[in-house]
Amino acid sequence: MSEEHSHPTPAQYWKIAVVLAILTAIEVALFYIDQELQLGFLNAALLISLAIAKFIIVVGWYMHLRFENPLLNRFFTGGFILALSLYGIVLAALGVLVIRGG
Amino acid sequence: MTDIIHEPELDHHGEHESTGIENRKLGMWIFLSSEFLFFGALISNYLLYSNRGGFPSPYPAEIYDIPFTSVSSFVLLMSSLTMVLAHNALSRDDQNGARTWLFATAALGSVFLGGQVFEFTDFVVEYGMTLSTNPAASAFYLLTGFHGAHVAIGVIMLLSLWGISRRQGGLSEKHGLNLELVGLYWHFVDIIWIVIFTVVYLLSIPPV
Numbered sequence: 001m002s003e004e005h006s007h008p009t010p011a012q013y014w015k016i017a018v019v020l021a022i023l024t025a026i027e028v029a030l031f032y033i034d035q036e037l038q039l040g041f042l043n044a045a046l047l048i049s050l051a052i053a054k055f056i057i058v059v060g061w062y063m064h065l066r067f068e069n070p071l072l073n074r075f076f077t078g079g080f081i082l083a084l085s086l087y088g089i090v091l092a093a094l095g096v097l098v099i100r101g102g
Numbered sequence: 103m104t105d106i107i108h109e110p111e112l113d114h115h116g117e118h119e120s121t122g123i124e125n126r127k128l129g130m131w132i133f134l135s136s137e138f139l140f141f142g143a144l145i146s147n148y149l150l151y152s153n154r155g156g157f158p159s160p161y162p163a164e165i166y167d168i169p170f171t172s173v174s175s176f177v178l179l180m181s182s183l184t185m186v187l188a189h190n191a192l193s194r195d196d197q198n199g200a201r202t203w204l205f206a207t208a209a210l211g212s213v214f215l216g217g218q219v220f221e222f223t224d225f226v227v228e229y230g231m232t233l234s235t236n237p238a239a240s241a242f243y244l245l246t247g248f249h250g251a252h253v254a255i256g257v258i259m260l261l262s263l264w265g266i267s268r269r270q271g272g273l274s275e276k277h278g279l280n281l282e283l284v285g286l287y288w289h290f291v292d293i294i295w296i297v298i299f300t301v302v303y304l305l306s307i308p309p310v
Contacts, residue, residue, distance in 0.1 A: 010187055031168060051296055061186075063290075075128075
């Protein structure tokens with residue numbers, strides 16, 4: 001197994017899991033707050049930010065991408081950005097992003 | 103002419119290329135990056151049809167059980183923790199620990215799958231939302247169904263590794279790499295669910 005850099009310890013993995021659980025709890029709380037206060041765009045921005053934070057934590061620490069060969073990072077990030085750009089353009093062209101923002 | 107062959111590379115690192123990364127590991131990362139395109143298409147499809155009105159009800163966003171799905175999401179997130187603990191235990195040659203955490207990951211994955219089966223059954227039986235009720239329902243079942251299929255494949259791979267470990271009294275170095283690859287796949291399934299949970303469940307708006 002390739003242990004190129006020092007990976008987090010089990011205790012650190014547990015702490016990361018607690019952070020992920022807290023972020024998920026905040027997401028669910030935001031969902032209910034939005035039901036009452038109709039936060040609209042702010043709610044969407046906050047939920048997407050929290051999802052991005054969870055995504056980066058899992059990829060960086062649990063998948064060890066931040067400790068791996070930079071080539072893997074380029075492949076993975078490249079695929080992600082390609083998909084995001086492609087479908088972002090498609091959804092914008094079809095008016096979905098405008099409808100959902102409105 | 104024999105000077106052209108790079109003997110040292112063939113000798114000790116049969117699975118390595120000039121990248122310095124095991125071929126199978128590199129292949130798994132490339133496969134996972136290509137999966138973004140696959141799930142991106144399904145998520146876009148859902149976004150395209152989720153609030154397109156004029157079809158029979160119910161729409162998925164009208165009947166989501168957010169507390170239930172939140173617990174399912176939590177279970178899948180925690181399965182990423184047990185997966186990484188299995189990987190960590192194996193890197194310390196703690197075979198019993200690796201086996202226990204592998205089984206825990208498979209169990210949590212199975213709980214998530216059970217939750218999905220319950221959700222689908224509830225939607226069909228209680229609310230009458232089938233695959234053909236409206237385009238949003240079709241897109242919802244297609245997306246979450248394919249994700250569930252990925253989880254099921256992950257559970258099978260985890261249980262296979264657990265079975266090999268039990269039969270052989272531990273995982274060899276070769277199987278250790280297998281565990282790492284299965285772990286990458288498992289975490290990927292988790293990050294896709296992070297996106298689905300936010301975009302499909304928490305941000306969905308039913309048609310007015």
